[in-house]
Amino acid sequence: MDAALIPEGAKRCSFPKFMLGIAIVGAVLLWGVYAMLLCWFKGLNQTNMNDYYGFALWIWADLAVIAVGGGAFFTGLLKYIFKIDELKNIINFAVIIGFICYSSALLILAIDIGQPLRGWFIFWHANVHSMLTEVAFCLSCYFAVLTIEFIPNILENRQLNKVPFFHHLAHNMHGVMAIFAATGAFLSFFHQGSLGGVAGVMYGRPFAFREGLLIWPWSFFLFTWSAAAFGPCFTLLVTRITEAVTGKKLVKDNVIHLLAKISGWMIFTYMIAKIIDTWYWAYYTAPGLGFELSHFYTSNGFYGYWILVAEVIVCGVIPGLLLINKSTRENPTFRLIAIVLAVIGVCINRWVMVLQIMAVPVMPFDTWALYIPSWQEVATTILPVAYGIILIAVAYRYLPVFPQELELNRRSEVRES
Amino acid sequence: MIHDKKAHKYGMVIDLDKCTGCGTCTVSCMSENNVPFKEDESDKKDSITWMRVYRLTNNKPFPDTEVAFLPRPCQHCGGKGDHGHSPCVSVCPATATDYGYDTGIVSQIYTRCFGCRYCMAACPYHARYFNWWDPVWPEGMEKYLSPNVSPRMRGVVEKCSFCYHRYQLAREKAYASGSDEIPEADYQTACTTACPAGAIVFGDLNNPSHKVHQIVKPDPHPDPLNPDVVGKSRNPKVFRLLERLGTNPKVYYMSEREWVRKLGDHYLDGEWEKVKNVYGSASHE
Amino acid sequence: MFPFIFEWVWDIGHLLFFGGFWYAVGILGAGMTYCIAKAAWDTMNDSGESHH
Ligand code: SF4
Numbered sequence: 084m085d086a087a088l089i090p091e092g093a094k095r096c097s098f099p100k101f102m103l104g105i106a107i108v109g110a111v112l113l114w115g116v117y118a119m120l121l122c123w124f125k126g127l128n129q130t131n132m133n134d135y136y137g138f139a140l141w142i143w144a145d146l147a148v149i150a151v152g153g154g155a156f157f158t159g160l161l162k163y164i165f166k167i168d169e170l171k172n173i174i175n176f177a178v179i180i181g182f183i184c185y186s187s188a189l190l191i192l193a194i195d196i197g198q199p200l201r202g203w204f205i206f207w208h209a210n211v212h213s214m215l216t217e218v219a220f221c222l223s224c225y226f227a228v229l230t231i232e233f234i235p236n237i238l239e240n241r242q243l244n245k246v247p248f249f250h251h252l253a254h255n256m257h258g259v260m261a262i263f264a265a266t267g268a269f270l271s272f273f274h275q276g277s278l279g280g281v282a283g284v285m286y287g288r289p290f291a292f293r294e295g296l297l298i299w300p301w302s303f304f305l306f307t308w309s310a311a312a313f314g315p316c317f318t319l320l321v322t323r324i325t326e327a328v329t330g331k332k333l334v335k336d337n338v339i340h341l342l343a344k345i346s347g348w349m350i351f352t353y354m355i356a357k358i359i360d361t362w363y364w365a366y367y368t369a370p371g372l373g374f375e376l377s378h379f380y381t382s383n384g385f386y387g388y389w390i391l392v393a394e395v396i397v398c399g400v401i402p403g404l405l406l407i408n409k410s411t412r413e414n415p416t417f418r419l420i421a422i423v424l425a426v427i428g429v430c431i432n433r434w435v436m437v438l439q440i441m442a443v444p445v446m447p448f449d450t451w452a453l454y455i456p457s458w459q460e461v462a463t464t465i466l467p468v469a470y471g472i473i474l475i476a477v478a479y480r481y482l483p484v485f486p487q488e489l490e491l492n493r494r495s496e497v498r499e500s
Numbered sequence: 501m502i503h504d505k506k507a508h509k510y511g512m513v514i515d516l517d518k519c520t521g522c523g524t525c526t527v528s529c530m531s532e533n534n535v536p537f538k539e540d541e542s543d544k545k546d547s548i549t550w551m552r553v554y555r556l557t558n559n560k561p562f563p564d565t566e567v568a569f570l571p572r573p574c575q576h577c578g579g580k581g582d583h584g585h586s587p588c589v590s591v592c593p594a595t596a597t598d599y600g601y602d603t604g605i606v607s608q609i610y611t612r613c614f615g616c617r618y619c620m621a622a623c624p625y626h627a628r629y630f631n632w633w634d635p636v637w638p639e640g641m642e643k644y645l646s647p648n649v650s651p652r653m654r655g656v657v658e659k660c661s662f663c664y665h666r667y668q669l670a671r672e673k674a675y676a677s678g679s680d681e682i683p684e685a686d687y688q689t690a691c692t693t694a695c696p697a698g699a700i701v702f703g704d705l706n707n708p709s710h711k712v713h714q715i716v717k718p719d720p721h722p723d724p725l726n727p728d729v730v731g732k733s734r735n736p737k738v739f740r741l742l743e744r745l746g747t748n749p750k751v752y753y754m755s756e757r758e759w760v761r762k763l764g765d766h767y768l769d770g771e772w773e774k775v776k777n778v779y780g781s782a783s784h785e
Numbered sequence: 786m787f788p789f790i791f792e793w794v795w796d797i798g799h800l801l802f803f804g805g806f807w808y809a810v811g812i813l814g815a816g817m818t819y820c821i822a823k824a825a826w827d828t829m830n831d832s833g834e835s836h837h
């Protein structure tokens with residue numbers, strides 16, 4: 084039915100089957116849209132946030148998708164600036180994932196603010212000393228970069244590419260992509276960092292506060308680093324899932340191994356920095372303000388030392404080691420375990436840096452505050468996932484996302500026909 | 501960074517030994533400032549209380565149990581080193597909350613705030629409140645709203661303003677009478693005037709003739725133990741909440757009781773014994 | 786965001802921040818303008834050739 088749109092030589096499932104899948108995910112999407120409209124029209128009383136949890140599930144989701152979306156800028160940096168050419172086989176997909184992550188982040192922010200119609204104030208009346216201002220500017224600009232990086236791939240669609248103007252446009256954009264990628268890396272460095280800065284500058288919150296360099300707390304650098312380290316893991320994970328769903332090998336192993344290896348070293352070095360940071364904070368920063376480490380991890384029903392161990396050791400050091408080590412990296416099972424742990428690890432880190440900060444009492448006579456999100460918050464957080472699945476499905480079906488797909492699947496197709 | 505030597509620095513000192521926890525300050529604040537309320541105000545995590553009274557206890561079993569009440573308005577923090585970079589002001593991305601270098605008051609611009617709530621996350625005193633609901637008043641009550649204070653809309657943050665409209669009125673009055681000095685009695689916050697126990701003293705911390713200055717005796721020099729802290733009280737009975745963080749509040753508290761003063765901040769084991777004598781009169785008088 | 790908005794100050798913070806911002810926007814804008822203009826030029830030249 085839509086055969087004319089499908090990349091030449093590629094095999095795709097039948098159109099009705101495709102639409103059925105889209106419809107199922109689409110139903111979840113609509114549920115999320117309904118919750119979103121509730122929040123917009125009835126206000127944030129639809130959530131379980133409160134004056135202790137001004138930042139809650141959404142801000143966590145925001146930080147998490149931006150962290151895992153960091154695969155786009157880092158892969159782009161490696162491909163276009165450090166000229167690691169093999170990565171051209173996964174860069175399109177990394178860009179699409181990044182595009183999904185960043186558009187989701189912007190959408191969630193638009194739901195999260197109390198006066199969405201005034202959202203532009205953050206640009207217009209910008210306070211340049213606020214980390215959130217830096218986030219807003221760099222995030223929007225970087226989203227523009229991702230759109231620019233995504234466009235050539237869209238224009239390579241079989242029908243669109245027949246239009247001479249589009250054909251030339253895609254070609255020219257490829258030609259200057261390195262400049263866009265460099266700008267993207269510059270912007271990413273700042274907004275990834277500023278997201279860490281958001282927590283690190285809050286000197287009224289000893290759990291969040293970090294010392295640093297000039298105006299940047301250490302968490303600034305840790306966030307950039309961790310996004311570059313864990314982002315590629317998410318790219319690999321989604322690639323793996325896509326391969327499982329389509330039942331096809333889409334990217335050659337050498338590319339996967341290379342990206343996994345880079346990611347592994349980044350994670351490993353990041354973990355060293357993170358451990359030093361945590362140790363310094365636990366033994367100098369916090370006690371200097373009168374807080375024992377135990378203050379942050381005891382006397383409450385949820386946050387214990389386990390979360391620190393889970394983040395730093397189980398989902399940090401271990402995946403780092405698994406990916407550095409050649410034999411475990413090249414073993415599909417161990418590699419999968421490592422990338423899943425790594426993605427969980429970075430999400431725990433963002434959780435801790437948003438929700439645990441809100442939970443810890445600061446005034447000596449205050450109490451721990453725990454929170455459970457409302458269904459509206461959960462639905463609007465799942466919304467981007469559904470949207471992402473749909474966008475990936477459509478992109479995979481109609482665009483030449485994986486340059487190695489045909490080569491890797493030629494033999495089986497010959498056999499089938 | 502107070503450039504103008506004549507700049508005011510409004511602040512208050514609350515005597516916790518006088519406070520009975522009656523809540524009059526809270527009520528007067530709500531009616532003075534058109535603070536919206538819900539039918540059920542029992543969940544203090546999502547209802548708006550610019551002036552909230554906390555209950556403190558020494559955690560000792562009967563018959564040694566003691567209780568104190570601590571009214572907590574916005575502390576109008578001067579920020580690290582008292583340069584005006586309050587925890588909340590420095591983070592607001594839209595410049596919707598600002599530090600008044602002429603008064604030391606931290607303002608909130610309701611029509612500018614877009615409700616990101618970063619300021620709330622940054623404020624360790626939970627002095628900031630979000631309008632989760634549209635403000636609605638019981639039928640007829642809107643006629644009793646104060647014309648001097650704009651009501652807020654859903655989706656923005658609000659907090660204690662030290663009754664800034666009263667400052668404006670006092671300033672106008674002084675101007676009309678040809679003076680550039682605002683008499684102490686002309687600018688008093690609603691809670692101060694309402695407190696039946698007279699526990700709250702409000703005035704200009706920079707003005708030695710004001711009672712608040714005389715009680716607090718703020719030290720204009722940075723604390724030698726922590727250079728971020730400026731304006732520490734030289735009165736051994738006076739302390740500030742979470743002073744060690746370097747937020748430099750302009751709200752001071754006073755108590756004869758050591759356990760109450762100790763509850764003002766966090767101390768590692770053994771630290772209190774050392775600092776309780778270093779701080780206050782022993783080092784300054 | 787712009788010097789004509791009242792809270793703008795000509796200090797180092799604003800210069801660095803908005804310098805970086807407008808620089809990035811400038812590169813993206815110039816890059817896209819170049820790509821689109823060149824694509825239009827190439828398209829016209831293509832059709833010119835095909836007429837021959
Ligand atoms: S008490 Fe909170 S709201 Fe008030 S100035 Fe300090 S940080 Fe800001």
Ligand code: SF4
Pocket residue numbers: 591592593594595596597612613614615616617618619620656657
């Ligand atoms: S909620 Fe309003 S006042 Fe607070 S940081 Fe955001 S814009 Fe500024």
